[in-house]
Amino acid sequence: MFIPYGRQTIDDEDISAVVEVLKSDYLTTGPKIEEFEKVVAEYVGAKYAVAISNGTAALHAACAAAGIQSGDEVITSPITFVASANCVLYCGGTPVFADIDSETYNISLEDIRRKITNKTKAIIPVHYAGQPCNMDAIHKIAEEHNLIVIEDGAHALGAEYKGKRIGGLSDMTTFSFHPVKHITTGEGGMITTNNVQLYEKLKLFRSHGITRDEGMMRKKEGDWYYEQLSLGYNYRITDIQCALGISQMKKLDGFLKRRKEIVMGYQEAFKGMENIIVPTVAEGCESSWHLYVIQVKNCQRKKVFDSLRDAGIGVNVHYIPVYKQPYYQENGYKEVKCVQAEQLYQQMISIPLYPGLTNEQQDCVIEKVINAVKFNEI
Numbered sequence: 001m002f003i004p005y006g007r008q009t010i011d012d013e014d015i016s017a018v019v020e021v022l023k024s025d026y027l028t029t030g031p032k033i034e035e036f037e038k039v040v041a042e043y044v045g046a047k048y049a050v051a052i053s054n055g056t057a058a059l060h061a062a063c064a065a066a067g068i069q070s071g072d073e074v075i076t077s078p079i080t081f082v083a084s085a086n087c088v089l090y091c092g093g094t095p096v097f098a099d100i101d102s103e104t105y106n107i108s109l110e111d112i113r114r115k116i117t118n119k120t121k122a123i124i125p126v127h128y129a130g131q132p133c134n135m136d137a138i139h140k141i142a143e144e145h146n147l148i149v150i151e152d153g154a155h156a157l158g159a160e161y162k163g164k165r166i167g168g169l170s171d172m173t174t175f176s177f178h179p180v181k182h183i184t185t186g187e188g189g190m191i192t193t194n195n196v197q198l199y200e201k202l203k204l205f206r207s208h209g210i211t212r213d214e215g216m217m218r219k220k221e222g223d224w225y226y227e228q229l230s231l232g233y234n235y236r237i238t239d240i241q242c243a244l245g246i247s248q249m250k251k252l253d254g255f256l257k258r259r260k261e262i263v264m265g266y267q268e269a270f271k272g273m274e275n276i277i278v279p280t281v282a283e284g285c286e287s288s289w290h291l292y293v294i295q296v297k298n299c300q301r302k303k304v305f306d307s308l309r310d311a312g313i314g315v316n317v318h319y320i321p322v323y324k325q326p327y328y329q330e331n332g333y334k335e336v337k338c339v340q341a342e343q344l345y346q347q348m349i350s351i352p353l354y355p356g357l358t359n360e361q362q363d364c365v366i367e368k369v370i371n372a373v374k375f376n377e378i
Helices: 012-022 031-044 055-065 083-090 109-115 135-145 196-206 239-249 252-270 301-310 339-347 359-375
Strands: 048-052 073-076 094-097 120-124 148-152 172-176 189-193 292-296 348-351
Touching: 012 239, 031 048, 031 189, 031 239, 048 055, 048 196, 055 083, 055 148, 055 172, 055 189, 055 196, 073 083, 083 094, 083 120, 109 135, 120 135, 135 148, 189 196, 252 292, 252 359, 292 339, 301 348, 301 359, 339 348
Parallel strands: 073 094, 073 120, 120 148, 148 172
Antiparallel strands: 048 189, 172 189, 292 348
16 A cells, blocks of 8 residues: 555546546637636635646746746745746746745745845745745835745645635635645646736746637627737636536635644644654635645655655655756856755655545554664664
């Protein structure tokens, strides 16, 4: 038996929703896309949503809509998937890494302030593992320096900050619907915003920069006519994927409830264990618990990791600090050092957390984790 760190939860209703679209006239560019966008926008409390091919494309589109270009700097966290920084590079900008807070593992407010220069254009805070960042403080910094805020909410669908769901708070927020996330469309993503100008830019960017909207075109020659108004990409999502997404959204609250139940089980099991540090949630926040990340102390993390993998527990590490990747090391980031991020990386392990994890499987995970840590103590 192998227990992965995360996996999708698909039922017969999801399958039927996809089959229905497969039998319909529209497999892509059809009505399910707008329906999915409306469902997500209403759920997170945003005016607009743009469905897109994946979470990375969502970040790229958001940076492009924000006008990131050569000479611009964008501050983000190093403890994230590489896409949170790569999206800046795609637009010709320069990612700048601010260290993390040792308690929340989210971006450090103090280090954001230290890293701001006259070239800084935006901040991309990452809601790591589903734990919301301190958005009031980030918005204050952004207002003081006239910066755009693009929240990376790939881990945070359903998370709440001071009673409001992540997705309707900043200039833009991006989401991912990869199979290990809270809901899945296979691959897929979404950008939410309350700004109609950004919304229009995002829609153009998703589809080659092309429009058929007569109000946006310079002329109209017939029903066949369209115009390319900007340089966009083919980042379209399909109706097949959106049908799955709509069906999954009906189950999201149940998924979140089960994730929280599993987390509470872990918190209780590891309580008082000297060499296991469990995650905490900041006051005023509700985590969506995409990941459950422990830190192991006074033992060799690799030995703990390997012993758990050998025991059939699909642990992982989220993440290697982005600037440590060879591409970044070879392109100007050799001298970057974020002390808290590097310390966390040396001790962190993600253990299984997904709605389909049974109580019996969780008991097995707990037993194996405790034994692995005890056996590998230094």
